Amino acid sequence: MPGLLGGDKPVEPQSVRIGGTEAIAYEIPELGKVYLSELDGCIAFGLTRTALKATVRAHEKKKSILDDDALGLVVSRMSKDTSIMFAAHVGRMAQVATGVNDVEVAMVANPVSQLCRDTMTWFAVSQSTNQFSVKFAIAGLPRINDALKQFGPVINAATGTFAPSAGRRYELAEDSDEGTSEAKTAKNAKDKKPKEAL
Numbered sequence: 112m113p114g115l116l117g118g119d120k121p122v123e124p125q126s127v128r129i130g131g132t133e134a135i136a137y138e139i140p141e142l143g144k145v146y147l148s149e150l151d152g153c154i155a156f157g158l159t160r161t162a163l164k165a166t167v168r169a170h171e172k173k174k175s176i177l178d179d180d181a182l183g184l185v186v187s188r189m190s191k192d193t194s195i196m197f198a199a200h201v202g203r204m205a206q207v208a209t210g211v212n213d214v215e216v217a218m219v220a221n222p223v224s225q226l227c228r229d230t231m232t233w234f235a236v237s238q239s240t241n242q243f244s245v246k247f248a249i250a251g252l253p254r255i256n257d258a259l260k261q262f263g264p265v266i267n268a269a270t271g272t273f274a275p276s277a278g279r280r281y282e283l284a285e286d287s288d289e290g291t292s293e294a295k296t297a298k299n300a301k302d303k304k305p306k307e308a309l
Contacts, residue, residue: 130167195236
């Protein structure tokens with residue numbers, strides 16, 4: 112898998128030790144290092160050493176996503192015949208992304224982590240002898256008004272647009288016969304239709 116993401120050649124793995132546990136690191140172009148380890152037959156994956164170390168500590172303390180207020184609720188809703196499941200807390204993932212070296216990613220991830228603090232997404236595949244189902248859901252989406260307040264200035268700055276002025280527009284009229292100029296509103300400056308000759 113790292114080789115497929117890395118380009119046209121396999122990615123050479125590196126043996127590392129994180130949190131007292133043996134792990135493997137892969138250097139993937141445009142992504143950086145990713146870390147893999149095995150914990151009692153389960154694969155642990157982390158985008159940073161800190162993330163994988165936290166996973167190892169949670170495993171040692173017998174902690175599980177089943178005990179998590181958000182992720183545990185998602186798992187409890189899965190049917191017993193679920194064979195594949197992916198669940199993520201969008202706000203927490205964005206919070207992790209704020210620590211990357213890419214400034215643009217961090218600038219977007221920071222407000223997203225605040226807006227999506229209650230947003231969950233999950234994907235599950237369930238199969239039994241007489242049924243096959245695929246489920247995908249998103250819950251706890253942020254309010255549109257909050258999102259516009261947060262990202263509105265950023266969008267305006269990026270596109271060069273500005274909010275229209277609430278005041279009236281004025282334009283300078285052409286010089287009169289007396290050599291003076293008058294400031295008239297756009298409404299009053301419209302040309303008048305000439306009168307027909309009798």
